[in-house]
Amino acid sequence: MAIGGHISTQSRQINDIGPVATVGRERGARGRRAATTAALLAATVTAALAAGCTGGGAPGDDGRGTARQSEPATSSSAIGSSVLAVKLDNAAPARPHTGVDAADVVYVEQVEGGLSRLMAVYATRLPKEVGPVRSARESDLELLRQFDRPTLAFSGAQKKLLPLIDRAPLRAETPRSASDAFFRGGGKPAPHNLYLRPERIVPETPGPAALTTGFRYGSAPAGGTAATSQTVRYPAARFTFTWSDSRDRWLVGMDGAPATTADGKRMAAATVVVQHVKVRESAFRDFLGNNTPYTETVGSGKAEVLRDGRAWDVNWKRAEATEGTAFTTADGTPVNFAKGQVWVVYTKAS
Numbered sequence: 001m002a003i004g005g006h007i008s009t010q011s012r013q014i015n016d017i018g019p020v021a022t023v024g025r026e027r028g029a030r031g032r033r034a035a036t037t038a039a040l041l042a043a044t045v046t047a048a049l050a051a052g053c054t055g056g057g058a059p060g061d062d063g064r065g066t067a068r069q070s071e072p073a074t075s076s077s078a079i080g081s082s083v084l085a086v087k088l089d090n091a092a093p094a095r096p097h098t099g100v101d102a103a104d105v106v107y108v109e110q111v112e113g114g115l116s117r118l119m120a121v122y123a124t125r126l127p128k129e130v131g132p133v134r135s136a137r138e139s140d141l142e143l144l145r146q147f148d149r150p151t152l153a154f155s156g157a158q159k160k161l162l163p164l165i166d167r168a169p170l171r172a173e174t175p176r177s178a179s180d181a182f183f184r185g186g187g188k189p190a191p192h193n194l195y196l197r198p199e200r201i202v203p204e205t206p207g208p209a210a211l212t213t214g215f216r217y218g219s220a221p222a223g224g225t226a227a228t229s230q231t232v233r234y235p236a237a238r239f240t241f242t243w244s245d246s247r248d249r250w251l252v253g254m255d256g257a258p259a260t261t262a263d264g265k266r267m268a269a270a271t272v273v274v275q276h277v278k279v280r281e282s283a284f285r286d287f288l289g290n291n292t293p294y295t296e297t298v299g300s301g302k303a304e305v306l307r308d309g310r311a312w313d314v315n316w317k318r319a320e321a322t323e324g325t326a327f328t329t330a331d332g333t334p335v336n337f338a339k340g341q342v343w344v345v346y347t348k349a350s
Contacts, residue, residue, distance in 0.1 A: 083147050083210045084126065084202045087154040088118040089134035090237070092255065094192040098262040099127035101341070104211055106269070108345040109139060110279055110293050114236025119143070121150075123210040126202060131195030132186065136161070138282050139295040141168045145321035146212055153181075153196050158292075160283075173201045186262070214324020218336035221329055224310035232274055232345050239345060241272045243309045250306055252343070270340025272306040273327070275316055276349040295346050302349070303327060307338040 083104075088097060090108075100106060103120035111117045117134060136154040138161055144150050151171045165172050175182040181200030186193045230250075231240045240253035249268035252259040259267040278301075282294035300317040305327060314335050318325040327335040 081148070081206055081210055082150045083206050084122045084151045084153065084198055085140075085144055085147075086120050086122070086130045086196060086198075087134055087136050087140065087152070088120055088130075089132040089192055090116045090118050090254070091192065093188060094132045094134075095254070096260045096262045097131070097267075098186065098195060099130035099198075101261050101265055101267060102127040103341060105213060105215075106341065106343045107143065108232075108239060108343065109137065109143075110234065110295050110346060110348070111137065112292055114234055116234055116237045116239075121211075122198065122202075123206045124208050126198045126205050128199075129195050129197055132188065132192050133182065133194045133196050134191070136165065136172075137292060138164065139293075139297070141165065141170070142321050143295075143297050144168070144170055146214070146318075146324050147210065148212065151202055153198075153201065155191070155194050212324055214318070214326050215342060216327075216334050216336045217339050220308050220310070220338070221312060221333060221335050223329070224312045227306060227309060227311040230272065230274060230304070230306055230311070232347050241269065241306060241343070243306075244268070245309065248308075249340070250343075268341070269343040270307065271337040271342045273303055273342065273344045274306075275303040275325075275344055275346055276301050277346050279346075279348040297325070297346070305335055305337070 086099075088094075088100070090097075097118075100118070100120050102122065102125040104123050104125075105121040107119040107121070109117050109119060117137070119140065120130065122130075130153075133153060133155050136152065136157040140152065140154075141164060144152060145168075147170075149169055149171060151173060152165075153173045156174055156176075157165060173181065175194065178201050181197050183195055183197070184190065184193050185195055227243065229240060229242045231238060238255055240256075241250040242253065243249075244251050247268055249270060250272050252267035252269060261267065278296040278299065279293045280296065282292045298318050298321050300315065303314050303316045305312045305314050312329065312335060314327045314329055316325055316327050329335060
């Protein structure tokens with residue numbers, strides 16, 4: 001199957017991002033102050049407060065590596081209406097993944113060493129566990145600006161990147177900032193065995209309104225080309241999406257094998273977007289000296305949208321980092337996605 005000379009069996013080579021040192025920080029919780037009442041009721045109110053009120057947020061990381069205590073479920077900083085984004089390992093030893101099937105959107109990003117990383121975004125469902133969790137990258141900060149102060153869960157980041165994460169309009173959570181939310185498990189070797197319990201940091205499901213991605217859902221656009229599969233290649237990884245009539249989904253394959261979750265379910269997407277973007281060098285390098293590519297998700301370009309066993313050549317545009325991404329046909333008609341999980345695979349524009 002060929003779509004505009006780009007889809008089907010044609011491969012695309014892109015750069016990737018490798019491991020970095022795991023260093024965590026967090027943002028301190030806000031305390032609470034109780035209001036006093038009239039003198040006549042002072043004794044009664046004081047007794048009630050003593051019996052029924054809890055303390056304020058726990059202390060944060062002091063910058064010297066002191067881990068904070070986890071925040072209570074009722075902490076004001078723990079409850080919000082924005083999405084939870086989890087940075088996921090995608091090296092072979094990290095598979096199968098846990099909790100990815102509950103994500104609303106799965107982003108596939110370029111990383112060093114020819115490998116890939118995933119970012120799973122949750123708004124309508126929060127799985128019991130997610131993982132394996134790995135480190136953040138500079139590109140993640142631009143990608144997440146489309147959401148209103150999202151929570152980013154990750155294992156840490158390169159030391160020089162930490163100040164940028166601290167200044168970003170997001171809530172960063174790592175094993176150091178929320179030790180009770182992360183755990184080692186899954187029968188895999190470190191560092192591929194770090195998992196997150198989402199309810200420990202986002203106790204309330206954000207809801208569909210938090211998905212400010214710019215994506216539209218509804219009936220398929222006119223036209224398109226019949227498609228059975230799409231493969232995107234990175235130097236040391238590849239993704240194949242194969243249409244299943246029986247499941248009405250695109251079945252996900254990684255490195256030539258079916259991609260499944262830890263409970264044996266086949267990963268499947270209702271819509272797949274292969275988005276051609278600019279990939280440039282960043283100011284960061286991994287511990288081997290490899291440059292960390294920066295994937296630019298603000299701008300415009302070409303993409304292929306796969307849904308319902310068909311594929312469309314489309315245009316994409318994201319004018320500002322705080323905006324979502326619009327996908328349109330050649331005549332400017334907005335492109336609707338199928339209801340269900342969306343995979344967005346970023347690939348280097350030729």
